[in-house]
Amino acid sequence: MAPVRRILLKLSGEALMGPDAFGYHADTLAGFVAQIREVTELGVQVGIVVGGGNLFRGATGALSGMNRATADSMGMLATVMNALALKDALVQAGVPARVQTAVAIAHVGEGFERDAAVRELEAGNVVIFGGGTGNPFFTTDTAAALRAAEIGAGLLLKATKVDGVYTADPKKDPSAKRYEALSFDEAIARNLGVLDTAAFALCREQNLSLVVFNVFKPGALKRVVMGEDEGTRVSNH
Ligand SMILES: Nc1ncnc2c1ncn2[C@@H]1O[C@H](COP(=O)(O)OP(=O)(O)OP(=O)(O)O)[C@@H](O)[C@H]1O
Numbered sequence: 001m002a003p004v005r006r007i008l009l010k011l012s013g014e015a016l017m018g019p020d021a022f023g024y025h026a027d028t029l030a031g032f033v034a035q036i037r038e039v040t041e042l043g044v045q046v047g048i049v050v051g052g053g054n055l056f057r058g059a060t061g062a063l064s065g066m067n068r069a070t071a072d073s074m075g076m077l078a079t080v081m082n083a084l085a086l087k088d089a090l091v092q093a094g095v096p097a098r099v100q101t102a103v104a105i106a107h108v109g110e111g112f113e114r115d116a117a118v119r120e121l122e123a124g125n126v127v128i129f130g131g132g133t134g135n136p137f138f139t140t141d142t143a144a145a146l147r148a149a150e151i152g153a154g155l156l157l158k159a160t161k162v163d164g165v166y167t168a169d170p171k172k173d174p175s176a177k178r179y180e181a182l183s184f185d186e187a188i189a190r191n192l193g194v195l196d197t198a199a200f201a202l203c204r205e206q207n208l209s210l211v212v213f214n215v216f217k218p219g220a221l222k223r224v225v226m227g228e229d230e231g232t233r234v235s236n237h
Pocket residue numbers: 011012013014015050051052053054140159160161162164165166167168169170171192193194195
């Protein structure tokens with residue numbers, strides 16, 4: 001089977017810290033870069049939205065009394081830092097990459113512009129979208145669904161710490177069962193927390209298929225883009 005032509009990869013921020021409790025784990029980052037390089041070598045165009053859970057989440061700041069919108073701005077800045085870290089690691093590995101940010105930060109990255117992003121992808125550059133949607137009260141899952149729709153990605157991939165979508169959070173409920181596939185209607189109706197509802201709803205509305213997979217499994221990203229049996233597929237069918 002031919003690989004998907006263009007993907008939007010949502011890379012977990014929390015995954016970047018590997019076995020550490022905070023920040024970046026160099027070997028883990030190198031492993032993700034190797035997987036991304038593998039799919040670019042197949043000719044797949046790769047857009048990336050990276051989360052911020054290794055550095056800061058707005059909801060956590062709000063719990064300790066911060067204004068939620070301010071805390072979310074800090075969370076968005078955390079995702080920009082992750083975008084820069086990922087870009088640096090990709091470029092050092094010989095994979096050309098650009099950063100576009102939803103929050104304007106002069107001299108740090110280009111501002112998000114859909115046409116420019118598509119041109120970069122067609123030229124063979126990985127484009128990393130930092131800063132989420134640019135708005136508080138959203139998550140990078142929703143940003144990933146949004147950017148996927150904007151760039152016309154054939155598939156949205158959520159690269160995370162679990163190997164698919166389960167009947168309940170497998171970290172909290174050891175009896176949870178993994179789905180091989182399910183519909184967006186079912187995911188929303190069952191309130192499955194692997195993605196936020198806004199992101200599920202946008203995918204459903206835009207008829208954008210999603211695969212949730214474990215990014216720590218070597219070669220998993222390539223298997224997903226090749227349409228092989230990996231993770232859980234969520235779609236309108
Ligand atoms: N039904 C479910 N199936 C699978 N995972 C679930 C489910 N419900 C909740 N989860 C949890 O969702 C997590 C993945 O989503 P989450 O947004 O928290 O992580 P992330 O995207 O990896 O984080 P980050 O904010 O760092 O980008 C999993 O680690 C899992 O514990």
